[in-house]
Amino acid sequence: MKPPLSEQIPLLDFFLPGLAPVLSSVWPLLTSAPSIGRLLCICGLLLLIGKYASEYLGKLLETYFTSTIEVSYYNEAYDMLISWVRSQPFARSAHTSLATVDLKSSKSGNANKKPLHYSPWNGRFYFRHKHRLFVFKHHRSHGAFGHTREEASISYFGRNPSVLRELLDECRLHYLGLVKNKTCVFEHQAEEWKPSKSRSKRDISTVVLNKELKNMLLDDASEFLNPATQTWYSTRGIHHQRGYIFYGPPGTGKSSFAFSIAGHFDLDIYVLNIPTLNNHTLKTLFTELPRHCVVLLEDVDAVGLKRTVSSNKDVGQSISPPQTPAAKTVSLSTLLNVLDGIGSPEGRLLIMTTNHIENLDPALIRPGRADQKIEFPLADEDIINQIFFFIYDPQLTNTGGDESENGVHQNEEEKVxxxxxxxxxxxxxxxxxxxxxxxxxxxxxxANKRSPLNAIAGVDTWVKKIREERMKFARTNSWTLGDNDGL
Ligand SMILES: Nc1ncnc2c1ncn2[C@@H]1O[C@H](COP(=O)(O)OP(=O)(O)OP(=O)(O)O)[C@@H](O)[C@H]1O
Incomplete structure (x- = not known):
């Protein structure tokens, strides 16, 4: 004798998981309800089964008949995929989108100010590309410790993985087109690097510095980045890395020069904000650096890392009491180990900047960690001259797109x-x-960019104003007042 249908319900769970509990609860209704009620129940049930079946079949199809590539939010591949998707027609017609303000291409004037970008969001989005059917998935997932993160993937109906790789390569080329002539800046979010912005490359010539010093540094970096140099290092078992420290008062061009070096050698720049890190995060971030990049460690003095001789004379281990809450997070010994390259990839160019080289521990700036120490001084006659030329250079004035856009042009009488x-x-x-x-x-x-004559005429007033401001805002720890800066 065949078992009654109600006894076979659990079997359905095998094919359509989750359906059995629903069926069990409506089964008495199906068998005992009057005919019209029964009909309604059957219709509802069929709809339910249809929904379950289509979802289940969809999943089966995706598992066995499609190929998928997932991209991690923290990897640049994510930015490549998303920026490509945004440019596609299907993104414009998606029923659910994530809107974001694109501050990078924001311009003045209400028409162009804070333009919005839309990317398909929270669902599956089917689209055809080069005669193939793809599915783009984009949603926010909940991870451990209540963290949420965006996730994206791309699938296509077929089992040949090269199709998806070709598509991602297209995304990569599209992205490279967007960041052409830009320096990509990476910042850290928790323990991961994330591309944060791309800045127009700053030409080396736009940073005013002693010419010999500039050329020496460019030659040094160029030699270091030469592929033959890497082989030279590895055959001798030396870790292939190089470090510079730029020191000098604020506003002398240290960060600008670091960015222009990255731009000159077409390298990405990874910016570390030490006060927000702890030992573990610092180590993790260094191990995740790419092979060739510039790592920028700004204001390395600001964290108050300084070794002192302890009573037991164990110089290598003792660290001065932290001066700020932030200083508690990264210890000098960890920073020194990390800079030695333990666990970090080869080929990174480290640039540290400081206003107070005299306050740094000698171990931090010894050769191997800081191979070149470059002073960025206050302006001497040569630098003042160069800056004047740079600002009023007629060639730059004539070619500068922004200048002409703003209607800024040189007064005829002052053709200089x-x-x-x-x-x-x-x-x-x-x-x-x-x-x-x-x-x-x-x-x-x-402030006088249209008139060099006004700039010259206004020098005395400007000098007086700056001096007064300095008196007014002077702090006991200002570099201008001497060496006891409280660190
Ligand atoms: N030597 C220079 N050549 C060209 N521009 C400079 C120079 N020094 C400063 N500037 C200009 O001044 C501004 C501040 O420069 P920058 O941030 O590079 O200085 P910094 O030395 O890193 O300062 P801080 O020590 O305060 O971080 C930038 O807009 C930059 O263009």
Whole structure:
């Protein structure tokens, strides 16, 4: 004798998981309800089974008949995929989208200010590309410890993985087109690197610095990044890495030069904000660096890392009491180990910047960790001259897109092409030497960018104003007041 149908319900669970409990609860209704009620129950049940079956079959199809590539939110592949998806027609017609303000391409004027970007969100999005059917999935998932993260994947109906790889390569090329002539900046979120922005490459010539020093540093970096050098290092068992420290007062061009070096060698720049890290995160982030990149460790003095001789004379282990809450997080010994390259990939160029090299522990700036120590001084006559040329260079003025967009152009009477050297000399003669940073001088010149004559005429007033401001805002730990800065 055949078992009654109700006894076979659990079998359904095998094919359509989760359906059995629903069926068990409606089964008495199906068998005992009057005919119209029974009909309604059967219709509802059929709809339910249809929904379950389609979802189940969809999953089966995806598992056995499609190929999928998942991309991690923390990897640049995620940005490649998302930026490509945004440019596709199916993204514009998606019924559910995630809207984000694209601050990078924001321009002035209400029409272009804070433009919105839409990417398909929270679901599966089917689209055809090059005569193939693909599915893009994008949603937020809940991970451990209540963390949420965005997840994205791309699938296609077929089992040949090269199809998806070709598509991702297309995304990669699209992304490279977007970041062409830009320096990609990576910052850390928890223990992961994440591309945060891309900045237009800053040409080396736009940073005013002693020419010999600049050339020496460029040659040094170029030699280091040469593939033959890497082989040279590895045959001798030396870790292939190089470090520079840029030191000098604020506003002398240290960060600008670090960015222009990255741009010059077409490298990405990884910016570390030490006060937000702890020992474990610092180590993890260093192990996750790519092979060739610039690592920028700004204001390395600000964390108050300084070894002192302890009573037991174990210089290597003792660290001064932390001066700020942030200093508790990264210990000097960990920072030193990390800079030695333990566990980090080869080929990284480390640039540390500081306003207070005199406060740094000698171990932090010894060769091997800081191979070149470059001073960025306050402006001397040569630097003042160069800045003046840089601001009023007629060639830059004529080619500068932004300038013409803003309607900024040189006054006819002040065409300075041939008079520039004389005007620069005049300006340099009026500015006190080694008292102002390039940033301060630039700020004055930019305020008079249409008129070098006004800039020269206004020097005395400007000097007086800056001096008064310094008196007013002087702090006991200012670099201008001496060496006891409280660190
Ligand atoms: N030597 C320079 N050449 C060209 N521009 C400079 C120079 N120094 C400063 N500037 C300009 O001044 C601004 C500040 O420069 P930057 O941030 O590079 O200085 P910094 O030395 O890193 O300062 P801080 O020590 O405060 O971080 C930038 O806009 C930069 O363009």
């Amino acid at each position: 092409d041939c008079k520039l050297p004389k005007l620069a000399q005049e300006f340099a003669a009026k500015v006190p030497k080694l008292e102002f940073s390039p940033a301060e001088i630039m700020s004055h010149l930019l």
